[in-house]
Amino acid sequence: MNKSNPMTDTSLPANWFSRLAHPGVFLSWSRNWIAPLAALTIILFTIGLWYSFFNSPPDYQMGETVRIMYIHVPSAWLSQMIYTLMAVSAIGTLVWRHPMADMSMKAAAPLGAAFTAVALFTGALWGRPTWGTFWEWDGRMTSTLVLFLMYLGLVALWRTFEGQARGTRIIAIFTLVGALNIPIIKFSVDWWNTLHQPSIIKADGLSMPASIYTPLLIMVVAFTALFFTLHLVGMRTEILRHRANSLERRHVSARNGTSSGTTS
Amino acid sequence: MSNKGFAGQIRLNAQNLSCIRGEQEVFADVAFQVSGGEALIVRGANGTGKSSLLMCLAGLLPVNGNVSWQRGGKSLTKPEYFELIHFIGHLNAIKNELTLAENLQFWSAMFGGDSTPIADALERANLGGLDTYQAGHLSAGQRHRLSLARLLVTPRPVWLLDEPSSALDQQGDRWVADLIQGQISSGGLAVVATHRHIALGTGANVRTLELGQL
Amino acid sequence: MAIIVRDIRLTLRSGGSTITLLAFFLSVGVIIPIAVGPDKETLARLAPAIIWIAALLSTLLGLDRLFVADHEDGTNASLHHASISLEAISFAKLIVHWLVSALPLIVATPFMAIMLIMDMPTLLRTIAALMLGTPALVALGAFGASIAVTLKRGGVLAPILIMPLAVPVLIFGVSAISPAPGSGTSEAAFMFLGALSLLAFAFTPFAIALALRAAHE
Numbered sequence: 001m002n003k004s005n006p007m008t009d010t011s012l013p014a015n016w017f018s019r020l021a022h023p024g025v026f027l028s029w030s031r032n033w034i035a036p037l038a039a040l041t042i043i044l045f046t047i048g049l050w051y052s053f054f055n056s057p058p059d060y061q062m063g064e065t066v067r068i069m070y071i072h073v074p075s076a077w078l079s080q081m082i083y084t085l086m087a088v089s090a091i092g093t094l095v096w097r098h099p100m101a102d103m104s105m106k107a108a109a110p111l112g113a114a115f116t117a118v119a120l121f122t123g124a125l126w127g128r129p130t131w132g133t134f135w136e137w138d139g140r141m142t143s144t145l146v147l148f149l150m151y152l153g154l155v156a157l158w159r160t161f162e163g164q165a166r167g168t169r170i171i172a173i174f175t176l177v178g179a180l181n182i183p184i185i186k187f188s189v190d191w192w193n194t195l196h197q198p199s200i201i202k203a204d205g206l207s208m209p210a211s212i213y214t215p216l217l218i219m220v221v222a223f224t225a226l227f228f229t230l231h232l233v234g235m236r237t238e239i240l241r242h243r244a245n246s247l248e249r250r251h252v253s254a255r256n257g258t259s260s261g262t263t264s
Numbered sequence: 265m266s267n268k269g270f271a272g273q274i275r276l277n278a279q280n281l282s283c284i285r286g287e288q289e290v291f292a293d294v295a296f297q298v299s300g301g302e303a304l305i306v307r308g309a310n311g312t313g314k315s316s317l318l319m320c321l322a323g324l325l326p327v328n329g330n331v332s333w334q335r336g337g338k339s340l341t342k343p344e345y346f347e348l349i350h351f352i353g354h355l356n357a358i359k360n361e362l363t364l365a366e367n368l369q370f371w372s373a374m375f376g377g378d379s380t381p382i383a384d385a386l387e388r389a390n391l392g393g394l395d396t397y398q399a400g401h402l403s404a405g406q407r408h409r410l411s412l413a414r415l416l417v418t419p420r421p422v423w424l425l426d427e428p429s430s431a432l433d434q435q436g437d438r439w440v441a442d443l444i445q446g447q448i449s450s451g452g453l454a455v456v457a458t459h460r461h462i463a464l465g466t467g468a469n470v471r472t473l474e475l476g477q478l
Numbered sequence: 479m480a481i482i483v484r485d486i487r488l489t490l491r492s493g494g495s496t497i498t499l500l501a502f503f504l505s506v507g508v509i510i511p512i513a514v515g516p517d518k519e520t521l522a523r524l525a526p527a528i529i530w531i532a533a534l535l536s537t538l539l540g541l542d543r544l545f546v547a548d549h550e551d552g553t554n555a556s557l558h559h560a561s562i563s564l565e566a567i568s569f570a571k572l573i574v575h576w577l578v579s580a581l582p583l584i585v586a587t588p589f590m591a592i593m594l595i596m597d598m599p600t601l602l603r604t605i606a607a608l609m610l611g612t613p614a615l616v617a618l619g620a621f622g623a624s625i626a627v628t629l630k631r632g633g634v635l636a637p638i639l640i641m642p643l644a645v646p647v648l649i650f651g652v653s654a655i656s657p658a659p660g661s662g663t664s665e666a667a668f669m670f671l672g673a674l675s676l677l678a679f680a681f682t683p684f685a686i687a688l689a690l691r692a693a694h695e
Contacts, residue, residue: 149642150643153642156638157639166628166692166694169688170693171625177685184674185642191653192649192653323694324558347561350559353555354552355551357551357553358551359484359553361488362484362488366484371556374557
């Protein structure tokens with residue numbers, strides 16, 4: 001029974017990628033990455049926040065509230081990037097049955113929900129002084145809201161499938177169908193929106209002076225680094241939790257004794 | 265149907281088999297080999313993984329180790345051998361709202377319909393004359409007979425039977441033994457998990473697999 | 479196909495599920511006007527939305543038993559060994575599910591129309607939109623049900639998963655019935671509805687079969 005733990009089983013071809021992404025190996029190399037990534041995140045955030053608050057001009061129309069953008073745009077970017085990452089991981093789960101892809105999906109879902117929530121919340125805060133309303137059924141906002149609901153559904157799915165191996169593949173299927181559906185949702189919402197009201201709102205002016213563009217870019221990179229740090233930690237936690245569970249089970253079953261069979 | 269043999273010798277070879285259910289190992293290091301014309305009787309106390317072994321063979325549980333299916337010396341892919349299997353487990357897949365005949369007709373259509381008359385299969389299952397009754401009225405033993413009648417409606421070379429004589433009376437026991445005898449004498453194979461003694465005729469090719477021995 | 483015949487028989491014999499569905503559909507149609515108030519103009523304006531919401535909620539209603547019953551009694555396990563692929567079986571199930579859960583709603587729509595004070599052209603457009611759009615709703619719903627098939631609390635989860643995916647159907651469905659003043663949008667909405675249904679019917683059987691297979695791992 002020592003050789004058939006699903007977490008340590010290597011039925012995959014032993015190329016560099018699978019060795020790199022093998023749960024045990026992953027644990028050891030990712031340990032060395034977390035501290036630098038976290039440090040990078042902190043440095044980027046320090047620079048980015050300093051720029052955003054003290055070293056960038058207020059907008060001539062929106063005034064100081066333009067600074068909300070430095071939080072809002074990066075989280076909105078993450079809300080979409082994380083879903084893409086989950087969809088890619090879902091393919092990894094379905095096609096290669098890769099255990100790390102499972103971990104990656106699972107760790108990303110709550111992070112995606114959180115960043116999407118931040119994007120929606122800051123969007124509402126920004127909208128109030130700028131457009132005079134917290135919420136507008138504008139195409140972009142509506143599709144972000146729908147995306148948020150999908151993240152919530154996925155988190156709920158992970159919770160209900162807790163501890164069931166088959167859940168992973170089922171969730172991967174749902175993630176992929178969702179990914180196929182997102183463009184359709186986006187398109188339909190845009191279409192619906194232009195029917196009901198002419199689009200008067202143009203978020204993110206296309207022409208942006210460098211004084212705004214630079215801090216924005218730094219903040220986008222900082223948020224992305226933050227996400228990858230959290231994602232790595234989340235994946236490590238998942239692996240360790242998995243190990244703890246199987247150790248516990250092994251103890252229980254060692255007490256009962258397991259069986260083997262022979263042909264007579 | 266025992267006159268009509270199955271084309272191509274079927275061979276099932278399992279090496280180093282283990283099964284994990286809910287991350288707990290049910291059995292490990294199981295090895296056996298069965299071919300057409302043989303029956304494999306799987307024995308073992310409760311909880312030693314008889315049902316799990318059958319479900320692994322039926323592809324309904326993930327399995328670690330090597331299971332290979334061959335027909336006439338040629339290896340079969342998963343969809344190929346799936347079409348050779350009859351799996352009768354604890355859940356009998358009977359719809360209470362349908363009549364006996366409708367239940368069997370459905371399964372005969374699903375398993376690639378056959379001309380064997382439904383009424384004849386019911387007759388042999390000792391359910392003759394009940395064709396138009398709703399399956400919900402049957403007793404546990406009768407339901408079990410009905411689900412075994414699926415074996416008669418569509419001949420398939422591989423039978424995976426989990427406790428085929430549970431809830432059956434003595435006559436039913438003999439019927440099950442006859443069924444298995446018929447299957448192996450027509451060149452099919454049967455893997456049967458059971459506690460009971462199955463009285464197969466002398467000279468029948470029977471192997472036994474004991475689970476749960478350390 | 480045998481599975482179509484069997485499932486229709488099952489629904490008819492188990493009795494009442496279609497009637498429950500219709501009753502639910504009509505009650506939603508009754509409760510919203512009561513909440514909104516009897517103003518004729520408002521009602522006429524809201525009518526397409528009310529009918530689509532009632533249709534969406536009603537198709538979600540029957541989902542929890544769609545695959546669960548077959549899973550619990552072992553039918554799904556045996557269907558793995560059927561000589562017909564699971565994809566084809568899922569496709570057949572979609573057709574049945576549409577026949578027993580969407581078609582009755584379409585038949586009942588004229589009664590809803592009377593309660594919602596709809597004029598004749600709008601009613602015809604509503605029926606056409608429902609015909610084109612409900613297949614997509616049914617297919618997405620069945621997909622959600624297949625995801626939740628092994629879950630004890632799956633009955634609640636499936637609607638949560640499906641709602642976001644059903645957003646486009648709702649949007650095009652409503653616009654097909656009550657187009658904006660600009661011309662031509664209604665035809666476009668009809669076409670999008672049809673496209674969504676075709677896509678959904680073409681792809682969900684594969685996703686459902688995958689999910690059902692994964693349920694046995």
